[in-house]
Amino acid sequence: MRIRISDDFDLQKIADSGQCFRWERMGNLWRIPHRGRCLRIESAGDAFRLACTEEEYTDFWRDYFDLSESYERIRARIDPGADPFLFAASESGKGIRILRQDPWETLITFILSQNKNIPAIRRSVRLLAEACGDKRRDAAGESYFAFPGPEAILSIGTEGLAACAMGYRAKYVLSAARAALEGRFCPEELMKMDGKSAMEALTALYGVGKKVASCISLFGLHHLNAFPRDVWIQRVLEREYPDGYPYEAYSPYNGVYQQYMFAYIRNGAAVS
DNA sequence: AGGCAGGCTTTTA
DNA sequence: TAAAAGCCTGCC
Numbered sequence: 423m424r425i426r427i428s429d430d431f432d433l434q435k436i437a438d439s440g441q442c443f444r445w446e447r448m449g450n451l452w453r454i455p456h457r458g459r460c461l462r463i464e465s466a467g468d469a470f471r472l473a474c475t476e477e478e479y480t481d482f483w484r485d486y487f488d489l490s491e492s493y494e495r496i497r498a499r500i501d502p503g504a505d506p507f508l509f510a511a512s513e514s515g516k517g518i519r520i521l522r523q524d525p526w527e528t529l530i531t532f533i534l535s536q537n538k539n540i541p542a543i544r545r546s547v548r549l550l551a552e553a554c555g556d557k558r559r560d561a562a563g564e565s566y567f568a569f570p571g572p573e574a575i576l577s578i579g580t581e582g583l584a585a586c587a588m589g590y591r592a593k594y595v596l597s598a599a600r601a602a603l604e605g606r607f608c609p610e611e612l613m614k615m616d617g618k619s620a621m622e623a624l625t626a627l628y629g630v631g632k633k634v635a636s637c638i639s640l641f642g643l644h645h646l647n648a649f650p651r652d653v654w655i656q657r658v659l660e661r662e663y664p665d666g667y668p669y670e671a672y673s674p675y676n677g678v679y680q681q682y683m684f685a686y687i688r689n690g691a692a693v694s
Numbered sequence: 695a696g697g698c699a700g701g702c703t704t705t706t707a
Numbered sequence: 708t709a710a711a712a713g714c715c716t717g718c719c
Contacts, residue, residue, distance in 0.1 A: 539710085540711090
């Protein structure tokens with residue numbers, strides 16, 4: 423099917439934004455795995471061609487891409503005169519969206535992200551999916567791996583996880599899988615919680631601190647006000663907002679603005 | 695209580 | 708060799 427998307431929607435910028443690590447680009451075509459499916463999507467002039475039915479798009483992929491939200495409107499809340507830095511970042515990051523990713527996959531992915539750069543995260547997540555994910559075929563018959571659930575992850579054991587280049591993070595992944603399988607932790611339950619309760623439930627997990635919990639809240643629970651503070655953001659806040667970042671004024675979209683700033687500084691924007 | 699130092703696996707530049 | 712979308716433990 424073909425669709426036109428008038429709101430912000432740039433696949434490359436989303437893929438580079440550090441929220442998802444399993445998208446694959448082959449020329450103009452993207453393969454995007456999500457909840458046991460894998461979409462083939464390519465830009466076609468001023469529209470996009472998706473290898474799925476209209477119903478599947480409406481019921482599944484539209485939600486994943488968060489297309490009922492207007493990111494143009496979220497950007498328009500920024501006052502260029504009052505906050506030129508965030509405005510410049512949002513102009514540069516125009517096209518970024520916050521995906522509605524699977525909470526479990528987001529949890530494991532961001533446990534793995536600590537002390538790794540993006541290529542290393544991609545590699546580790548790919549190895550994990552290949553090691554114990556379900557092998558399936560997309561609409562073109564090309565194979566991909568679904569993201570493994572807790573049971574599949576436990577089935578390959580410590581050695582299997584170590585082979586996925588997880589290093590010391592393997593024990594965190596193992597612990598989360600056990601907690602999920604034994605019912606002490608339920609990723610889907612998180613979706614029903616408010617921001618604070620979700621953060622508490624996440625940081626209670628072994629190996630999950632505030633930074634990773636914020637990422638999971640933003641990218642896996644769609645709490646758009648979650649505000650991950652990594653070393654980059656911390657640095658930029660100190661330089662650009664010496665009198666304090668106006669967090670309250672930017673509620674409830676702080677997470678979106680954080681993504682613009684993150685992409686902006688990572689792309690080499692002058693920070694001084 | 696809250697802050698700080700050191701350690702941790704591996705990859706990347 | 709240092710740094711990388713950090714967290715845990717022990718110590719004060």
